[in-house]
Amino acid sequence: MPLQVNGEERTVPDGLTVRGLLVHLELVPELVVVERNREIVDRSRYDEVELEAGDRLELVHFVGGG
Amino acid sequence: MTIEAEGRDVSRLDRVQDAPLRLGDREFESRLIVGTGKYRDDETMVRAIRASGAEMVTVAVRRVELDRSKEGSILHHLDPDEFFILPNTAGCYTAEDALRYARLGRAAGLNEWVKLEVIGDESTLLPDVHATLEAARILVEEGFKVMAYTNEDLVTALRLEDAGCISVMPLASPIGSGLGLVNPYYIREIKSRLEVPVIVDAGVGTASDACATMEQGVDGVLMNTAIAAADHPATMARAMRLGVQAGRLAYLAGRMPTREIAVPSSPTHGMLD
Numbered sequence: 001m002p003l004q005v006n007g008e009e010r011t012v013p014d015g016l017t018v019r020g021l022l023v024h025l026e027l028v029p030e031l032v033v034v035e036r037n038r039e040i041v042d043r044s045r046y047d048e049v050e051l052e053a054g055d056r057l058e059l060v061h062f063v064g065g066g
Numbered sequence: 067m068t069i070e071a072e073g074r075d076v077s078r079l080d081r082v083q084d085a086p087l088r089l090g091d092r093e094f095e096s097r098l099i100v101g102t103g104k105y106r107d108d109e110t111m112v113r114a115i116r117a118s119g120a121e122m123v124t125v126a127v128r129r130v131e132l133d134r135s136k137e138g139s140i141l142h143h144l145d146p147d148e149f150f151i152l153p154n155t156a157g158c159y160t161a162e163d164a165l166r167y168a169r170l171g172r173a174a175g176l177n178e179w180v181k182l183e184v185i186g187d188e189s190t191l192l193p194d195v196h197a198t199l200e201a202a203r204i205l206v207e208e209g210f211k212v213m214a215y216t217n218e219d220l221v222t223a224l225r226l227e228d229a230g231c232i233s234v235m236p237l238a239s240p241i242g243s244g245l246g247l248v249n250p251y252y253i254r255e256i257k258s259r260l261e262v263p264v265i266v267d268a269g270v271g272t273a274s275d276a277c278a279t280m281e282q283g284v285d286g287v288l289m290n291t292a293i294a295a296a297d298h299p300a301t302m303a304r305a306m307r308l309g310v311q312a313g314r315l316a317y318l319a320g321r322m323p324t325r326e327i328a329v330p331s332s333p334t335h336g337m338l339d
Contacts, residue, residue: 006129025132031139032130033173040173058129060170061139064111065126065156066101066241066268066290 001053012051019046021057033060082318087286089263090179090211090232092150094121097280098310099152099265101290105299108143114293115149118303122150124181124288126157127170146176152213154181159194161201168205180205181235181267181288183215191241195222199229206230215267218252220259227260234260235267235288238279242291244271247279254282273302273309280313281321 001014003021012024018041022029034041035058041049051057086093100120105111115123125140144151153171155164161184168180182202186194193216205212206229213233214226223234236256239245246269247253257264263285270276270289279287287310296302 006132008132010132027130028138031141031174033127033170035170040169043173043175058170059132060127061130061141062125062151062153062171062174063128063140064102064105065128065154066103066124066288 001051003051003054004056006057006059014053016051017047018049018051021051022046022059025059027059031061034058035060080319084314084318087263089122089213094150094286096121096307096310097286097314098276098307099124099286099288100293100303101288102140102144103290104294108140110299111294112143114299114303115144117300117307118293119307120149122152124152124154124290126154127167127174150179151176152179152181155183155201156181157185158183159185159197161197161204164197164201165204168201168210169208172210177211178209179211179213181213181215182231193217193237195219198222199225202226202229202231213265218249218256220252220255223256223260223264227262231262233263233265233285235265237268238266238275238287239269241268243269244275244292244295245269246271246275247282250278250282253279253284257283257285270306273305276306276309277313277316280310281316283317286310 003010003012018034019029022032029046037056086095087097096119098118098120099122100115100118101124102111155167158164158167164182164184171180172178184194184197184201185191195216198214198216202212202214212231213235214231215235216222216226218236226234238247265286265288266279266284267288270287270292276287293299293303
């Protein structure tokens with residue numbers, strides 16, 4: 001299914017959960033914060049929230065900054 | 067005993083005693099807070115931060131690089147058990163964006179603190195104080211512990227304190243400029259009028275700037291570029307640590323008054339004929 005991830009169009013397997021997407025992208029779920037259609041997904045719900053075609057996702061983490 | 071604790075416990079010298087830096091419900095021995103940006107590599111950053119003695123470090127919230135997942139989170143290099151991680155809203159130009167970044171930072175699950183920064187002008191990076199105040203009120207309402215970056219304007223500082231910020235952080239000079247403390251009078255004025263800790267954030271260029279800033283009596287200094295952009299960051303970090311301590315001690319010591327005329331230090335009597 002098509003998703004928009006960090007501003008890029010991506011096609012991923014259907015029915016992925018948030019955790020499934022992070023694993024698919026080889027990211028560490030414990031270090032990534034997910035915003036789905038402008039709403040933050042609580043990390044405790046990564047396993048249960050299923051993504052839908054067309055979802056807009058922002059995957060962020062901490063980087064160096066002042 | 068850490069150097070910070072040793073620096074604070076000057077009671078055996080003069081019965082002058084300092085307290086730890088109290089921010090919100092936490093105490094810090096070090097009055098130096100450092101940023102983690104702009105280092106040439108992660109190893110240099112970690113070495114410099116350790117040399118600075120800082121216990122609190124700022125980080126930014128940014129998109130994950132999808133195709134370079136190995137270059138991951140800064141938390142691969144900085145252990146949140148060793149350093150208190152303060153997420154910032156750097157790069158935000160509106161209150162709405164700052165709220166979004168602050169909420170994302172909190173959702174990382176480390177703490178509910180934020181260094182609130184809303185920029186109003188691209189060339190000077192001076193803060194938009196109206197947007198900062200608006201965002202601060204909402205974030206405090208949502209339970210955030212807000213440390214607000216602002217300019218050296220007393221009235222804004224008072225309003226930020228009223229809004230419930232746990233610390234107000236006026237600039238010494240523009241972010242990344244290294245111009246040092248341009249308005250010591252305004253910084254002193256803010257410090258004398260606020261009850262929450264005043265941390266001077268941005269503009270310090272070298273150790274004498276850090277020292278001069280602390281001599282104004284403020285509670286701490288936050289810096290990033292001055293260390294990261296030095297030829298030898300860990301050495302500059304050590305210099306900043308000592309500069310902050312020297313400035314703090316000089317403030318506690320109570321400096322001599324300045325005079326427009328010379329006064330001899332040696333006796334004027336007892337001279338030979």
